[in-house]
Amino acid sequence: MTTTGARGGTALRRQPAVFARHLEHCVDVLRQHLVCHADLEAFVVNWRVGQEKPYADFAVRKTCVDFEHLLEWSKRHKDPSAQ
Secondary structure, three states, rough: OOOOOOOHHHHHHHHHHHHHHHHHHHHHHHHHHHHHHOOOOOOEEEEOOOOOEEEEEEOOOOOOOOOHHHHHHHHHHHOOOOO
């Protein structure tokens, strides 16, 4: 996490209580994202003759977000007054 920037981030280093609140906020935003965007794809398991339990099939292909495209889009659409 950065502690410098347009919002006077250097103050975060000088004020531990402010830094703690900022860190708590950032962690909570990540938590909310994980909860709201959980992976709901089926988890595939296969049975094998002679095995007591099924085993996970980790060869399942997933479709991920094109992160580079997302970064480029965010650069093109950012607030020009933001630093």
